[in-house]
Amino acid sequence: MVEVRCIKHIYPDNTQVALCGLDFVVHSGERVVILGPNGAGKTTLLSHILGLLAPVEGSVKVMGLQPHKHFRQVRRNIGVVFQNVDEQIIGPTVYDDIAFTPRNERLGREEVERRVMAVAKRIGIQDILHKIPHYLSGGQKKKVALAGAIAMSPKLLILDEPFDGLDPASKREMMDLLNQLNRENGTTLIVTTHDVNLVPYIADTVYVIYDGKIVTKGSPYEVFIQRDILEAAHLEPPILVDLFTHLKEKGYNITVPTTLEQAKEQLDTLLKSVR
Numbered sequence: 001m002v003e004v005r006c007i008k009h010i011y012p013d014n015t016q017v018a019l020c021g022l023d024f025v026v027h028s029g030e031r032v033v034i035l036g037p038n039g040a041g042k043t044t045l046l047s048h049i050l051g052l053l054a055p056v057e058g059s060v061k062v063m064g065l066q067p068h069k070h071f072r073q074v075r076r077n078i079g080v081v082f083q084n085v086d087e088q089i090i091g092p093t094v095y096d097d098i099a100f101t102p103r104n105e106r107l108g109r110e111e112v113e114r115r116v117m118a119v120a121k122r123i124g125i126q127d128i129l130h131k132i133p134h135y136l137s138g139g140q141k142k143k144v145a146l147a148g149a150i151a152m153s154p155k156l157l158i159l160d161e162p163f164d165g166l167d168p169a170s171k172r173e174m175m176d177l178l179n180q181l182n183r184e185n186g187t188t189l190i191v192t193t194h195d196v197n198l199v200p201y202i203a204d205t206v207y208v209i210y211d212g213k214i215v216t217k218g219s220p221y222e223v224f225i226q227r228d229i230l231e232a233a234h235l236e237p238p239i240l241v242d243l244f245t246h247l248k249e250k251g252y253n254i255t256v257p258t259t260l261e262q263a264k265e266q267l268d269t270l271l272k273s274v275r
């Protein structure tokens with residue numbers, strides 16, 4: 001679905017961002033998380049996939065096409081939630097904002113209404129459809145942006161820091177919703193986040209970018225046990241991985257878990273064996 005090979009971008013002020021090392025490859029139906037410290041180039045990478053930027057070196061293919069050259073064709077299949085959702089919410093009301101793309105695609109009034117009501121129900125924002133987006137809370141704005149992004153049932157959904165500024169319950173809701181879209185509709189997900197503790201719940205594959213390179217990729221477990229690479233990339237593993245790696249190094253016979261459920265099982269077994 002997406003293939004990015006060793007790109008280099010030069011911003012107008014001459015800032016150069018390179019993303020070499022491993023190729024960035026996303027398969028249909030995959031859930032991919034991009035990790036990297038501030039300024040590593042995550043948003044730059046997403047902007048190339050979206051066709052908002054064109055690389056001066058390297059190649060970007062989305063569904064076999066170069067996104068900056070076939071912008072409309074590619075973007076028709078992509079839903080996006082930007083880091084700063086204020087920049088993407090443009091409708092005078094929440095309803096109009098979600099209806100923007102379906103109307104742009106010239107769907108009939110009834111079909112537009114059907115789609116808006118369906119996504120609003122799915123995301124749980126039916127009661128704010130009449131509101132002016134400007135006055136919504138940060139979490140509500142994220143939900144509205146997501147509703148707009150999925151209104152046309154895109155094959156690929158790109159989310160830049162979707163969990164930023166959400167309370168724990170809203171994070172959980174957002175995660176459940178993304179996983180549901182992936183499971184039920186086969187939506188491919190590309191997500192950037194700084195919240196490493198959420199990654200095992202939302203990723204099949206994790207890419208780590210740092211200092212102009214894609215330095216590693218793998219399952220959350222494969223990536224999070226590479227402590228040296230994470231440290232070099234100024235990242236920390238999830239608390240659970242850190243804690244259980246420490247216990248393993250102390251000689252306890254355990255497998256390092258990535259999710260709370262796995263950790264509970266490990267602790268249960270461990271505590272039974274010493275009781």
Ligand SMILES: Nc1ncnc2c1ncn2[C@@H]1O[C@H](COP(=O)(O)OP(=O)(O)OP(=O)(O)O)[C@@H](O)[C@H]1O
Binds near residue numbers: 017036039045
């Ligand atoms: N429009 C721009 N003009 C000039 N430089 C830019 C522009 N956008 C990004 N950069 C620079 O490109 C580099 C990569 O930025 P980018 O936003 O892609 O990083 P990021 O990994 O998304 O960071 P964060 O986690 O802080 O959002 C940074 O050095 C940044 O200052």
